[in-house]
Amino acid sequence: MGRGRDKQDNGADSAAGAGPVSRHSDASAAGAGAARHLGPIRRMPIWLKAVTAVLAVVLVGGLAFAGFWFFRLQNNISKAPLNAGGGSTEGQVDDAKGRMQILILGSDTRDGKNADYGTADQSTGYGNSDVMMLMDISEDNKRVSVISFPRDLLVDIPECTDEDTKQTYPARSGVMINEAMAEAGIGCAVDTVNKLTGMEVDHFMMADFNAVKELSNAVGGVDVCISDAVYDPDSRLRLPAGTSSVEGEQALAFLRTRHAFADGGDLGRIKAQQGFLSSLTRKIKDEGTLTDPVRMLKIADVVTQNLTVDQGLGSVPTLLTIGNRLKDIDVGKVAFVAVPTGPAAADPNRLEVAEPAASQLFAALRKDVDLTDPTAPTSPSASPSAEPSTAPTETAPAVAPYDKALQPVAVANGTGVPGRAQEIVQALVAGGFAQSTFFDAAVTGQTVVYYGADFADVAADTAALLGIPATQLVPSANVYGVQVALGSDFPSGVTYGAGTALPDDIVSQTAGDAVCQQANPELIVR
Template identity: 60%
Template sequence: MRRRDARVQEPGTLGAHGAARHGEARSTPRHMNAPKGLPLWLKITSVSVSVLLVAGIAFAAYWVIRLQSNISKAPLTAGATRTEAAANDATDRLQILILGSDTRDGKNSQYGSAQDSAGYGQSDVMMLLDISADNKRVSLTSFPRDLLVNVPKCTDPKTNTVYEAHNNVMINSAMAEAGIGCAVDTVNKLTGLEIDHFMMADFNAVKELSKAVGGVDVCVSDAVFDPDSGLRLPKGTSKVEGEQALAFLRTRHGFGDGSDLGRIQAQQGFLSSLTRKVKADGTLSNPQSLLSIADVVTKNLTVDDGLASVQSLLTIGTRLKDIDLSKVAFVSVPTQPAAVDINRLELVQPQATQLFSAMRANLDLTNPGATAAPSPSASPAPTTAPSSGAAAPAPSSPAAPAYNKALQAVTVADGSGVASRGQELTAALIGGGFTKAGHFLAASASKTVVYYGTGYADVAPDVANLLGIPAAQIEPSPGIVGVQVYVGTDFTTGTKFGMVSVPADVVKQTAGDVKCQTVNPYLITQ
């Protein structure tokens, strides 16, 4: 006989005591219950977030692939050696050469003949975009297509053909033989800079970009019709896009005196207006608008290898979104009709050299007269004995010299390698009273030295002080008659050694200025 408490239970049942005590009728132990399902709202939210995340990734991937496939690229240089490390596109100062190609192939065939589409073409527009590291200053410096320059030796990256250097040729021809990299090398040689990137756009890019932003406002002084470009506008302000925007930028004779300088002013006015519109519309802060513009631009753009990524292009675009319009400077390289051909242009000295020095020193070009102080080692110092051990020249004094400046033999030996440099410093010496000063070209030298001959120990310090040359760089030289200022590559700008300043009148307008273009009188219509 079994005890009552030990009776056997059927599998899957509860004992009578268990059911009575807990008031439950269960088929399995409590710890074996399946968990309850998630709330419906949480399920819906989880699914929605997952869908949105996948859609977002797919959308981003689509645009990255699309934009990346749009981009064409080419080498940054055509054989020139670089001395600077690659710039950080997000944080460093950036210098980007912007080119407009005049090739007539593909979508641009309607603007010329088959002959015009051969080879690399020429640069119809050339501007150097300079963005400061803190994103507070931007300058666009225009180089006229008719400017005569020296093009260095370049190598065609496609054929490896080497093209020898060309002297005194138009700057727009720099890329015709060896490609865009040769144009970059030419501007580097001309300015002493090392450009970080380039962007080259064609005619179609202008048309599509102007449409993408909804048109650009331009102003003309009179009604104008240019049969060559097709530009036709009434007097006053008009909104241009597509073909009329391209005609406004292309016209060679529509503005000013009908020269390339008038066209440059019109191009700067157009870009100034475009900058104001993009900023007012918040385009650079609107992802949808930014993607639309990026899609249009990249379809008609060639960039260097370092810039051939969507991220790099978007990074540069976002750096410009908060810029003060008054600090977006449109600059023109100082030029004048060339002595060898009045239909071409040459640099005006010393203003051009001063501008390039100011650019190398990263000065604010919207602040004329701004200077970069010389380093302490370049500052005039108390007179010391020359390294040769000869007696030191007498220190200069504010009192009148014991000699007549107008009778002293002073020459400038120009070893700077900069055109007209000797002439510039000779003018400064004559202005300082040394009216017999002259100049001549000399072999290149790295250091500027003031040499003096027998009997001129008292004159040399005054000549040096006039030009701001340190007394430590004054040396006796018995073979010299009078005083000779041997100018080296350390003194390529200004009339004060070590000083760099922004020349006046290089900034023609800022993005905050609204200007009307003066129409060429020959193209004014009623």
């Protein structure tokens, strides 16, 4: 019996009998028949195999293609430190939706492919910034301001440390802004712009001469307009009157020329650069380039090969994120602005910021004002000074614990507007501060209330009377009593933040404007 069970359990031959083993054998046979009957149904049809194979090839090919381009573009990018010792007091910006400032630089270094545009002594070091523009993207991705800084503008350059060599260069005054990066690198240019504007640049992008040529070729030329036919032997720009499409060497010559436009100075050059970028923006948007993957890859390859960025921008996904932010902005909300300037007192061949217009511009930028419509509401993340609160708190005492008429309050006029301090003094006297005095001071961007020891309560009441936020009260050991330091952000009225003053013509043009440049009479050819 034991052996019989062993045979049964191990699948004995069906000829052994008609018992359970036979029944088991019959079932097996039936199953085998069914398996033979269902076999053709379970096989994959030839057409499905073919489709699956094609899809697999496409998928693998697509992944390989995407991987190739990702690594190619990523390896194209060169990176450098964002700052040269200035540091940052702001948190990490949200590249997808946070308000963002990007400093755009054009280097005049003559190394590598740029050797044809200079001499051997110009092919070493960081070079000067041939172009300097600050691109300010609003938090809601609905507008962009592009502020140009003339290369001849005299500014104060802070102390900067070259992050590669660790060598520190001392601060300098009255230096052309295009020299800011020559010693300590691009980060020093960023720190200089931060110091000048009172803002904090989030990223930078620096391109060289070759980038302009290859980008203009990649988009099939850029339309530019000039009033008369010109030839500039220095830049080798030659254009007929009217509209022309420029690319390659002629596109570079159009952006580089110092003499072909207006009076042959730097401001005419800036207007031409703004006109070029406006035309380039319109062409890219009108032709749907930003939504065409093939064209975008071509442009991205060209740009990244000739681009240096800070570490925060040093990845393809980040660059694509920023590009995505820009693709839907109305060209009428892309405002081009030049920093207000005038001939420098120290050297009439150089420029200095014109006050109070320059400080008004920087104050408006800090408040995130729409330069195309200064009366429009600012974004929620704008400076708190845009919406001051003057309402008294419930816990404020009904009677001040001091005599207002005896308190020393001085008003320093740093607005650049003559007679401005007297207006504020009148308001303070009317509010009970009978001892208020005034004096003129250097123009500054932001209004601050300084106060000495034991005068914190007086300062708070003074600020509340004028609507100045409590965040702009600063203790100072150098002040006796209270000093209201008026900045260009408080140019009129007696309530701070009630409005934003800007020169009427602060916007040179928008990307929606097709502007024809005025030719320099000395270079007109017939």
